[in-house]
Amino acid sequence: MSNGLVLAIAAVLLCAVCIWAGVWIYMRRKYVDFTNAVCGSIDQILSGEGTGDFDFDDESLLSKIQMRLERLADITEAAARESEEQKKQVQSIVSDISHQLKTPIANITMYSDTALRPELSEETRQQCLRTLKNQVRKLDSLIQSLLQMSRLENEIIVLHPRENVLKNTLFEVAESIRLRAQKKGTEVTLECPENLHVYYDEKWTAEAIFNIVDNSVKYTGDCGKIRICAEPLEIYTKITVEDNGTGIAPEHINDVCRRFFREEKSSCIEGVGIGLYLTREIITRQNGYLKIKSEEGKGTSVSVYLPNQGK
Structure with a gap:
């Protein structure tokens, strides 16, 4: 084999190695860029910033993934808003119920203490007991209404028209x-x-x-x-x-x-x-x-x- 042929083969092999190395470096860079872009989009979702701005007309793999991440971000944001709204509703209901129960319970406590006083006349004691009975009736009515409300809101009560x-x-x-x-x-x-x-x-x-x-x-x-x-x-x-x-x-x-x-x-x-x-x-x-x-x-x-x- 002549020296010229050997050099030609060596040159071809060297070019092939260089091309392969270039392609490998390029692909690695593309992979790193792709991974960074996906991770960046996920980080933005986790931080509540959305997925950033991208070209949704681009048919690349990254664009397709980003479009799905955008949908995931919308779903996550909607779920977070709904959860926050439900939390506020629960807090409001608890506050309302507490306020409604406070007055009859306070009255029951007050009239019970009064009725137990030994120096009280029998007539006054009977009046306290009648008032106490009335407050208990109001409390029972309130609790029944609250139960109905809860059962309706949670669809435990099913209507059959x-x-x-x-x-x-x-x-x-x-x-x-x-x-x-x-x-x-x-x-x-x-x-x-x-x-x-x-x-x-x-x-x-x-x-x-x-x-x-x-x-x-x-x-x-x-x-x-x-x-x-x-x-x-x-x-x-x-x-x-x-x-x-x-x-x-x-x-x-x-x-x-x-x-x-x-x-x-x-x-x-x-x-x-x-x-x-x-x-x-x-x-x-x-x-x-x-x-x-x-x-x-x-x-x-x-x-x-x-x-x-x-x-």
């Missing part, structure tokens, strides 16, 4: 409240077409409408009037409870269905501010809705809209 004769349900509601209304001299009237069939859960819808009528009795003065009426519409049936009570301030119309909301002027009236909240939950879970109209000093009208047909 089916076809019912509406007048039967409204009649039961009117009769269950009539005695209390009569004690105040308040008249309760019912107007509902015979054989009007509507889809709803009978037990819980009766509870929802009772809450509305109960509020009307509470906030209507002596010799007041409460009218319960039903009107079939094209898609819904409208159930309205009207009264000539104290009415609601315009700025509070949108607040009365909030959990534990009560106007300052109603602080002397028995209640905890859960009734209309439960009513709205029960009705909306049956694809219905509520409308409230009120004029301060003249009265309130609460309308429940229930679908005429099931799903």
Whole structure:
């Protein structure tokens, strides 16, 4: 083999080695850059900064991974926001419940201590015991309402809408409240077409409408009037409870269905501010809705809209 051929082969081999080394160095650099870019994107997600700016039109492998990281970042941020919102809701509920329980428990403690005083006259002691019994009843009512609220919110209570004769349900509601209304001299009237069939859960819808009528009795003065009426519409049936009570301030119309909301002027009236909240939950879970109209000093009208047909 001539020296020229040997040199040629050596030159070719040297070029091949150089090319391979160059390709290896290039690929290694690309790999390092790729790894750094992915790690940088992950670090940005972990720090809550998103994934940075990239060209999503680029069809490279890095771009595809970055697009998926962007989706992961969106999901992570949404989950973090939801978790924070749930935390705030739990804190709000605990605060509300604590506030609602504080007054009856304080009253029970105070009247219990008073009733145990040996120098107390029998008449005063009996008065303390009657007040104590009343506070226990209020506390029991509050706890039952809280349990209902919790079971509804956590979907432990499942509503089963089916076809019912509406007048039967409204009649039961009117009769269950009539005695209390009569004690105040308040008249309760019912107007509902015979054989009007509507889809709803009978037990819980009766509870929802009772809450509305109960509020009307509470906030209507002596010799007041409460009218319960039903009107079939094209898609819904409208159930309205009207009264000539104290009415609601315009700025509070949108607040009365909030959990534990009560106007300052109603602080002397028995209640905890859960009734209309439960009513709205029960009705909306049956694809219905509520409308409230009120004029301060003249009265309130609460309308429940229930679908005429099931799903």
